[in-house]
Amino acid sequence: MSGYVRYVKEQRGPQEAPTRRSERLAEESVQCLNGALHRLRDIWEEIGISEHQRLQRTTIVKQQVEGLLNLMSTEEESLKERLLKSIDVCRKELAALCCELDLPTIEEEEDQTILQLEKDLRTRVQIMLEQKRERKKELETLKARDQELCDVLCTPPYFLDKAVPSLGELDQFRRHLELQTEEKERRREEFVHTKKQIFLCMEDLDHVPDTSFERDVVYEDDECFNLSAANMGALQNLLLQLEEKRAKNEEVCAGMRSMIAELWCRLQIPIEEQEDFSVYMTGPSTKIRRKLQAEVQRLEELKRQNLDQVIEGFRMELVSYWDKCFYTAEQRQAFSHFHDEIYTDDLLCLHECEIVRMKHHYELHKDLFDGVQKWQESWKLLLELEKKARDPNRFANRGGNLLKEEKQRVKLERMLPKLEEELKVRIDDWEEEQLQDFMVNGQKFMNYVSTQRQLLRHEKDRKRKVVKP
Structure with missing residues (x-):
């Protein structure tokens, strides 16, 4: 017992x-x-x-x-x-x-009975088995989401070669899916925006989708489009091609609009008729391009029917360009057809070519011609101010103009020498390129400037001698 x-x-x-x-x-x-x-x-x-x-x-x-x-x-x-x-x-x-489960080793409590220890260990096993089931279940869910994203983005599945991942590996997998989801949304937004641009380009160009890819882009539901990197690249290439075509179309349309505007002016087309056509004077669509082509053809025909009027208009424009470019009489006479009185298509063509040449010459050296024009206007203003400065009645002014005119005269006297130096450099370049002298009023420009200054000095000396008792 x-x-x-x-x-x-x-x-x-x-x-x-x-x-x-x-x-x-x-x-x-x-x-x-x-x-x-x-x-x-x-x-x-x-x-x-x-x-x-x-x-x-x-x-x-x-x-x-x-x-x-x-x-x-x-x-x-x-x-x-x-x-x-x-x-x-x-x-x-x-x-x-x-x-x-990639967890630290379990530390057993001391001073436990066999029964308590067995119950404690068995409970811990059950808890860890539940953790294992939860991780495996979450892994399956993450893999399913990953496969969906892979199908949309055409990317390889996330590599995780473990039946039971660690908490860190699951966290990395979740972050990967977040990045993939963000990439999917970014590509979706890019696709929707690019598709709108493509659609607008196709409308402007009257372009009908003629490839399977173009049909997929235009006609398929947005959610069904495959957002692979290759498809996104092809989408951008398609938009680039269409934009290049539209840009070329716009360039052609702009050229025709310029021709139409010139022909309207030369043919004196009524304003009402111009306004009726104004709806086609903007936009790059193929429909507008055809309307512009038809209008150019119509105006060209009118031009041929009114050769005398058009040629005289060209001659007025030529005179304007000759004046802007400071052409001498000899240079103007070089265009021997200016005074021809038999109006023919050939004569019209010669005038058109001369206009194009003069326009190009003016645009090429516009800074020089504008500089000379600015010098002439400034010199003319200086002469007027000098004349007013010598006027004996100038002190009768009580409105404050005398002081303003004197400040303006001093400013011109400082500005003109600087402008002359700049023009001298440009004229030297022009003469080297054209192999001839740059003439203004029959003189080389710098000689012309010297002559004008000498005349001003002589006038001042003459006035001083007259005033001297």
Whole structure:
């Protein structure tokens, strides 16, 4: 009996206490057994059982009790073995799960009973198995999302060669999907914007989609378009091609509009008729281009029918360019057809060519011609101010103009020499290119400037001598 009590106490572990119910029950069991043996002895005494028979019966009682207690001990030992085996299995599972889940090794608490340790390890195994299931489930969800994005963007799937990823790997996978989703949205926005531009270009060019890719872009639903890098590149190339065609179309239309405006002016087309056509004077569409071509042809025909009027208009324009370019009489006479009176298509063509040549010459050297014009206007203004400065009645002015005129005169006297230096450099370049002198009023420009300054000095000297008593 004492051995059973010791076993019970051992199973209780470090939390031994004499007042525990299990100990009290053990003591009561011993007392109960002793009481039963006393009663048996009393019964045997009353019956008159011999000592030999009492010994036999007591032996049987002992065997029965020992057998029962041994059976119970065997069962408890078996329970202990199962608990220890479970602990060993749980430890192995925990080690494998920690490795598989990329978690630190589990530290067991000290001073635990076998039962507490087995329950604690088994609970931890269940928790980690649940974590494993959750990670695998999330991995499947992430892979499904990744495959959807890969199908849209035509990119390879995210590589993760593990059945159970770590928390860090799952986080990296989620960040990858975020970037892929952002790229998808960026490409979708780019596609929608580019598609609108393509559609507008096709409308302007009256272009009908004639390739499978163009039909996919124009007619397919936006969500169905494949947003691969190759397709996005092809989309940009298509837009670039269409924009180049539209730019060329616009360039051609601009040239025709310029011709139409010139012909309207030369043919003196009524304003009402010009306004009726003004709707076609903007835009690069093919329809507008055809209207412009028709108008050019109509005006060219009118030009041929009114050769005298058009040629005279060209001559007025030529005179304007000759004046702007400071052409001498000799240079003007070089165009010998200016005074021809027999108006023919050939004569018209000659005047058109001369206009083009003079226009190009003027545009090429516009800075020089504008500079000379500016010098002439400034010199003319200076002469007027000098004349006013010599006027004896100038002090009668009370409006403040005298001071303003004097400041303006001083400013011109400072500005003109600088302008002359700049013009001298440009004229030297012009003369080297044209292989002739740059003439103004029959003189080389710098000689002309010197002559004008000398005349001004002589005039000032003359005035001073007249005023001197």
